Amino acid sequence: MKLQSLVLATAAALTMTTAFAVPAGTWTVGAGAHYVMPKDDNGTLANGALSVDVDGDVRPTITGEYFVANNIGVELLAAIPFHHDITLTDTDGNPFDAKIQHLPPTLSLQYHFDGYNMPMNVKPFIGVGVNYTTFFNERLYLGGPADLDIDDSVGVAGHIGVDIPFADTESFRIDARYMDIKPDVSLNGADIGSVDISPWVFGVAYVKSF
Template sequence: MKLQSLVLAAATTLAMTSAFAVPAGTWTVGAGAHYVEPKSDNGTLAAGAYSVDVDSDIRPTITGEYFFADNIGVELLAAIPFHHDITLTDTTGATIDARTQHLPPTLSLQYHFDGYNMPMNVKPFVGVGVNYTTFFKERIYDGAGSDLKIKDSVGVAGHVGVDFPYSATEAFRIDARYMDIKPDVELNGADIGSVDISPWVYGVAFVKSF
């Protein structure tokens, strides 16, 4: 599924109404874990001298959502830092290792299909929003003591998921997000291009409503 499909689904469903809904004023808090899987081709750096490969990682996450209207909420995703190993491969096949950490707070406007009499009382939802990813503790092991800097990134984020309630205020959640993350990169203060990380992010969580 492409980001455009997620945005279209979010825009369409935000206009829908139902006879029963998550009431305005409800809060939910979710605690779980998310797996960040960068796209397979992360582009090149230094005018094509190096191809880039960024690996995946999983970390605990937390979400908070406030419903300002029936079935419509604003959610913030937060996490402890994700860690990624990076491999730079030159045209001869020689490699240089690097690594970074990042935090990807994401704010989303979401529509929940509550009250639609879904099978097994499942409650799907869709959302669209903005992701801000900040990178830190970058390292490059090129044997020259070089300084690697990955700039912060801002991009669109899409979100789909399903809640499986097992009490009136508790549910198990599975979800998937697409994040547009394309940070600029500097080496020893010089701009060497950008990295197209743009991951899919898959998660599970326990969600409690108040």
């Protein structure tokens, strides 16, 4: 009887989980803002002659996710261009300022822990995918002609977050991503190395499901 009761309880739990899972075919759209926080040590350029420091920036973002199976979604993150100030410091301690813009579209496969009876009905999720970052409007202020060019970057991206529902189809989202961004850099056509930006990206958003 105990085994039968355990089997019945397990079957009921599985049925409940399935019933409240995000069903395949669901769409969600999110609108919010994200802060790109580059890692502290961004490396050196020109064989160690220049140390690199990249600052952070926050911009509006949008996400779209389609659930290919229950609780499993494919998400695309997009944003308006991020702006970053860069400080290059030579071995004598002299700083040189640079500015860049970039777009970091990111495609992720995600699993949502929906239907697991979490406290306050919160819905955590995890994901992994690929980030493509394209750089443009690079500017370096050296007091003379300087053509700074940063190549596009492709790398792995991880994603973790939680949705906090406040209506049947509406949620408040808090999330964090790690992006592997290590682009090559050239100055006046000459390769001078690569910069390790690899940021954490923290965000909040309003999410609507359809």
